[in-house]
Amino acid sequence: MKAVIRSWFRHFDRRETEREIEEQVCLHLELLTQALLQQNMSAKDAKAAALKQFGDVEQIKAQCVTISNRNHPALRALKAFLILVFVVGVLFRVLGTELHVTRVGDISIIVAVLGRLFLYVRSMNPSSFLSNPDRTPLRLNDEPIRAYDQRMRTPVERLIFDK
Amino acid sequence: MANARTDLMQGTLELLILKTLAGEPMHGYGIAQRIHDAVDDLLKIEDGSLYPALYRMEERGWITSAWGVSENNRRAKFYKLSRAGRKQLDGERANWERVSQAITRILQTA
Numbered sequence: 001m002k003a004v005i006r007s008w009f010r011h012f013d014r015r016e017t018e019r020e021i022e023e024q025v026c027l028h029l030e031l032l033t034q035a036l037l038q039q040n041m042s043a044k045d046a047k048a049a050a051l052k053q054f055g056d057v058e059q060i061k062a063q064c065v066t067i068s069n070r071n072h073p074a075l076r077a078l079k080a081f082l083i084l085v086f087v088v089g090v091l092f093r094v095l096g097t098e099l100h101v102t103r104v105g106d107i108s109i110i111v112a113v114l115g116r117l118f119l120y121v122r123s124m125n126p127s128s129f130l131s132n133p134d135r136t137p138l139r140l141n142d143e144p145i146r147a148y149d150q151r152m153r154t155p156v157e158r159l160i161f162d163k
Numbered sequence: 164m165a166n167a168r169t170d171l172m173q174g175t176l177e178l179l180i181l182k183t184l185a186g187e188p189m190h191g192y193g194i195a196q197r198i199h200d201a202v203d204d205l206l207k208i209e210d211g212s213l214y215p216a217l218y219r220m221e222e223r224g225w226i227t228s229a230w231g232v233s234e235n236n237r238r239a240k241f242y243k244l245s246r247a248g249r250k251q252l253d254g255e256r257a258n259w260e261r262v263s264q265a266i267t268r269i270l271q272t273a
Contacts, residue, residue: 023240024240027233034235055211060215
């Protein structure tokens, strides 16, 4: 029973989706780097070329997570349910004459609004809060590299500082 | 001669992916390589742009995915064309041929 509930909530877990995408991206970069190494590139150059060929890793991950989470049937059902709760709450509030009925209406409205707010905040990408001036892209071969890791390091910084 | 850099529209990339998966299920890197081999240097496609396209297509039901083992014994997500995807591919192919014929005709007129 716990496993069923856990698997259902996995669909709302943004981190699970991010982990899946991260795994795919890592494999892709690894295979691409191996292919470039076979072209007699150095390890450093092959990694940099692989990242360049792949594109902006963080942006791609963010897009995939957004797409993955936005239209899941369970999420749509939950959104529809919250709308229904909101409408019922408004009806109770407007049409109810007794205090306990209007209170139920108030509570329903608050629950619906908070629920939608929660879903909205969960869907947001933390990196979208960073302003552009916070990002100072380095250049490789006169082209800006736009891929940033969790610590906001560019690929070249990762190449230099990672062991 | 300067390299021609052609911007690829989103729908075109999805058509390329559908065609690539028509043969066999593949993971993202395999799809990217097959597309690069097919288009050679005619089109510049960033490998990463495949992944949002794959997620969109899965959302629409054109492809399905399952975790498997890659050629280097790593866990990989394999994508497979669904029945709806095959239907979409046939429709898109017919549409593409129609559009390209029309444009060719216009370009050939004086």
